[in-house]
Amino acid sequence: MAKEQKRLEEKIGKVPEIFKGLEKTDPDLYSKVMGLDQMIWDDGALSRQTKKIIAIAIAAALRDDHAVRAQMAGAGNLGVKKEEIEEGLRVAFLLAGMPAYVHGKTVLEEELG
């Protein structure tokens, strides 16, 4: 599975610890999610960088700090620009309110500031 994790790492920038833990505690769920994850993050009509920006904007819109941090952690490794994430967060502002923007912006400054 190490190779799969490496391939996923290349796609999402950073694999969350809890997800790695799944390999031992829930091998079935792990492999199923790994397969789904690999496919969702594949470069396709959208690049993995664009998908990462979308993921951060969604996590911010949901006020999900854990998810914002998990996604943001990989963004830098993927070469996503700070300005791109910030503009994605503006869309979250319009659709989910100022606090959604503030959640994302705060983590953005901490991680890529």
Add this chain to the structure above:
Amino acid sequence: MAKEQKRLEEKIGKVPEIFKGLEKTDPDLYSKVMGLDQMIWDDGALSRQTKKIIAIAIAAALRDDHAVRAQMAGAGNLGVKKEEIEEGLRVAFLLAGMPAYVHGKTVLEEELG
């Protein structure tokens, strides 16, 4: 204000009726929101097409059918490809669950199918 609406129309593809109505019922709010909207949708680090995909993904993640339809309505006019929106919805699936994907996919098929 007609000119401003035209400029916004070019950016988001379609201006919702309720928003147009604001011009009469709440001119102050209208101009403030118009100004914010214009700026958020400007091409910048991200294109308006990419921002539209983000907006659709967020609306789907929030299970907000009205917002999904409002955003989707403009996507076609902006030349956003169906495949791009579908991949954005896959990210919504991962972050917000299968129903979020189904909400978006259903409207996608209706509008751009």
Add this chain to the structure above:
Amino acid sequence: MAKEQKRLEEKIGKVPEIFKGLEKTDPDLYSKVMGLDQMIWDDGALSRQTKKIIAIAIAAALRDDHAVRAQMAGAGNLGVKKEEIEEGLRVAFLLAGMPAYVHGKTVLEEELG
């Protein structure tokens, strides 16, 4: 129970059908919720009118059209002004995004327009 419903009607403007139905299908739950409801809507530090405006703003922020309609239906009977509800929805805009405002504004125009 008819008297209790009448007293609740005076407080919230309109008792939803489903809630009335509870009296037969779930008398225990009905009486417990009735008691809680009566107390929450009592005039106190805030008037029932102000509480109704808060309820509409929360329902809009949650994108809960059913709840927006249920709360809005009672607002008119309580003498809540359209302008007051609209300003409450602006706060929902700031905290939960433009679609939250649009949800509420649309129902507001239909019910009190």
Add this chain to the structure above:
Amino acid sequence: MAKEQKRLEEKIGKVPEIFKGLEKTDPDLYSKVMGLDQMIWDDGALSRQTKKIIAIAIAAALRDDHAVRAQMAGAGNLGVKKEEIEEGLRVAFLLAGMPAYVHGKTVLEEELG
């Protein structure tokens, strides 16, 4: 801008740090949001105190601790009474569940207890 911030401070009780930061990092977004914010919080059909109570109730309903704290921080300075906020949170209880009430009540006790 210092004057504008002072005027906003009078309206919302306290301007969040992140928002002040926007003035430097995103002057355009800052001025647009400042303008929208000023208008939303203006005394009108509802007083700024009532709007603050609505904002706290919405933030609690959304389980948004950051927003609850940001809004609560200004409430005291605006002379909003603890009892008024607590009754607003009861409406959040009814519409968004006991945890929404508990989120708000916990911060209320810390800030205005």
Add this chain to the structure above:
Amino acid sequence: MAKEQKRLEEKIGKVPEIFKGLEKTDPDLYSKVMGLDQMIWDDGALSRQTKKIIAIAIAAALRDDHAVRAQMAGAGNLGVKKEEIEEGLRVAFLLAGMPAYVHGKTVLEEELG
């Protein structure tokens, strides 16, 4: 794939149309989601009936009418009792508010009333 769909049908009671459609429009996503779905709904520490009740309670708590209907549609075929679903919705009431209960109860009466 027909056999897989049949097996899933036995587990969740009813496979949503949109999901069946995925088999043609997105075979990759379809098979990945099919695999995940099969595993999540397997009888294990919890029966598929209990999982269905949990799914309905979550969908109601999220105010997701589409998901409530999709899950409820399968509940009857699985032999889930109306009383069990109603008690699950009471937990949704406590954690997500009265409207969450009303959403679920309304669909419950329509589907299993």
Add this chain to the structure above:
Amino acid sequence: MAKEQKRLEEKIGKVPEIFKGLEKTDPDLYSKVMGLDQMIWDDGALSRQTKKIIAIAIAAALRDDHAVRAQMAGAGNLGVKKEEIEEGLRVAFLLAGMPAYVHGKTVLEEELG
């Protein structure tokens, strides 16, 4: 009231501090909520253990860490098995996304790991 709290403790495993505090600060709300709570958690068509699993799954789906912890704290005392909660969280994964699962799984490992 001490006796009532003891009876509730037997049903939900652990009564949150804030709720105990309500007895003094809001005796009316306290007794109303106590009555509703007692009824919702009663063994009925579903056992209190199953209701606890549902409550944890809903709290995870709502990304409500406070509620996840409050519910999880009582699960162990009620004899709910870790595997049962984990399977409930898988349903939350399907309906509310991977982060919902991760929220719940993280607390599960801390409390019952």
